[in-house]
Amino acid sequence: MLEALVKSGKALSAYEIRDYCCNQLGYDLLPMSVYRILEFLENNDLVHRLNTSSKYIACSHITCPHDHEPPQFLICKSCHRVEEVSMPDRVIKTVTQATRLAGFQLASKQLEIDCYCTECTLTKDTSA
Amino acid sequence: MLEALVKSGKALSAYEIRDYCCNQLGYDLLPMSVYRILEFLENNDLVHRLNTSSKYIACSHITCPHDHEPPQFLICKSCHRVEEVSMPDRVIKTVTQATRLAGFQLASKQLEIDCYCTECTLTKDTSA
């Protein structure tokens, strides 16, 4: 399944992962198994779940030796490209502060941000 | 439907709205209708969709005369309370900058932030 996500190079839904495994890799998985394996992969920071789209993506740092830090995602509204980034501390700090000001406590540093990627921005500009 | 959302005072799924309308208000709606009406309400900033939970919530500023600004939501992971806030400009600015640095262009200023609300923070603390 991790192979499926890495090879596809994009975010896939649980059922798309299942189809990929079945069609390309010859593994016939039931939905339950897919979700159980995803849970394991997530717990080990090999895969991230994108809450806003209910999809899953291979971590960009799978091969890195360092510990994994809470990721932020830039998600293209148009082509659905996903970029896993580490935002500057300053960003997280201001968000944390603003949250605390409202009386809440930040529970996760994962952010998912609605964007247009470079290519889609260009396309939009020229067509407009 | 707007009445249902306002009266319930929390985020509801499309089907929960439907049930509320049917049971409390005597309107028997089919799913398609619910989604069509929600689309209209969203376009008019009377209702917001929470992408991370696939639920819908009445705008906190329904009665305000001013134009609606892109909302940010603090969402309690534990009790699911939702607070619609306007984060300081500084926050949006740093996010926008960081996004641009990564080569992307911010598409929406709506943010959904994973939190614990005041009450749940307290509960957690005392029980721990």
Add this chain to the structure above:
DNA sequence: CGCAAGGTCGTTATAACGTAACATTCTGCA
């Protein structure tokens, strides 16, 4: 008026996402 183009709304069916519940098998240990 009579008719057609285009819009809204009702209805059915189904796709897509996710989990509860229970059976079976595996594994480690007394």
Add this chain to the structure above:
DNA sequence: TGCAGAATGTTACGTTATAACGACCTTGCG
């Protein structure tokens, strides 16, 4: 070996969302 608990398989179902089609109504024009 016999047992407990964990992992895995399997079925069925719940939840969220949309496609597709048709009924109806409105509106603009000959």
